[in-house]
Amino acid sequence: MQVEVVGTAGAKHAKKLSWALAMTATYMVAEVIGGLVTGSLALLADAAHMLTDVGGLALALLAIRFAARAATPQRTFGYLRIEVLSALANAVVLLLLTVYILYEAYQRFLSPPEVMSGPMLLVAAIGLAVNLISMRLLSSGSSESLNVKGAYFEVLSDMLGSVGVTIAALLMMWKGWVLADPIIGAGIGLFIVPRTWSLLSQVTHILMEGTPLNVDVSSIEAKLLMIPGTVAVHDLHVWTLTSGFDAMSCHLVVADLSTGREALRAVRGIMKNDYQIDHTTIQIEDETLRAEEIVLQV
Structure with a gap:
């Protein structure tokens, strides 16, 4: 590996x-x-x-x-x-x-x-x-x-x-x-x-996996929702693994999965340029997949 x-x-x-x-x-x-x-x-x-x-x-x-x-x-x-x-x-x-x-x-x-x-x-x-x-x-x-x-x-x-x-x-x-x-x-x-x-x-x-003090999660969510084709953002987490190493993960719901590649690039750019976070894990899904996920979580 x-x-x-x-x-x-x-x-x-x-x-x-x-x-x-x-x-x-x-x-x-x-x-x-x-x-x-x-x-x-x-x-x-x-x-x-x-x-x-x-x-x-x-x-x-x-x-x-x-x-x-x-x-x-x-x-x-x-x-x-x-x-x-x-x-x-x-x-x-x-x-x-x-x-x-x-x-x-x-x-x-x-x-x-x-x-x-x-x-x-x-x-x-x-x-x-x-x-x-x-x-x-x-x-x-x-x-x-x-x-x-x-x-x-x-x-x-x-x-x-x-x-x-x-x-x-x-x-x-x-x-x-x-x-x-x-x-x-x-x-x-x-x-x-x-x-x-x-x-x-x-x-x-x-x-306790708390959000870094210099990061506003609501601000991140607002910026991600401005990405063209984005419908919703959920399971958004930002945490510090050790000093100088922050990480972020989220689920991004898009209207059309064919736009997922562009959406993923946009998220990476926002996190790197606006928050200096390089380690990101983003799950791209449409509304159907999101509904199936909700059912599995119940």
Whole structure:
């Protein structure tokens, strides 16, 4: 069976993801060492945070590699949905991580730890630089691929953690304010929630075969009905398989089946030119065939 390999929106950003993964993993090791040396619970907690991000970035790369595999008779769309499942896993991990951050903030508020704020500041500053570079690498891909977007949010949460640790270290150095760490930690956790929830909502919408947000189904139906000879349109569906890959299917009822070829070309042209959808499945039928179909459905 001849099958077609379809790329994903995230595939072209694989190299950038690899760089982000390498930098994040390297800094995570450095942060663990820094946390042990300084006695900073904040740094160790942030290192645990980064461990989940390393896993998220690795999962994103793994998803891209699976998505590039050819389709099979058993999986006619191949592994394209792996990217969406990866983004779902990232969103869930981030939400769980937020719960952990808030819990740790509460614990530190009750019993603020003693830390070496100077070395803590140095490690946090290095981490901030690494995270900003990684965010720069992934920023363009985050608008094209949910998978890359999930990885971008992982790095974003890392960056916020570095900012929080930096601010906490400065406040402890200059003001001796030991409660800075738990308060800033809670703020970081709350900041992550709406962005993660947005990602989770988008993933859920795709898994529920929801219509792409930039597509108006009623508008498509109106345009198809304007095709000469078209009597009706039904069973019209538009959905997203993965980022950058939308699909459409419908039944087009025409007055004369001899005009079916022209009608089919017109539908393909409308979907490609007006909605940038290349993957279409259109069933052409006349009113007699439509009536028989209704009978079979009863």
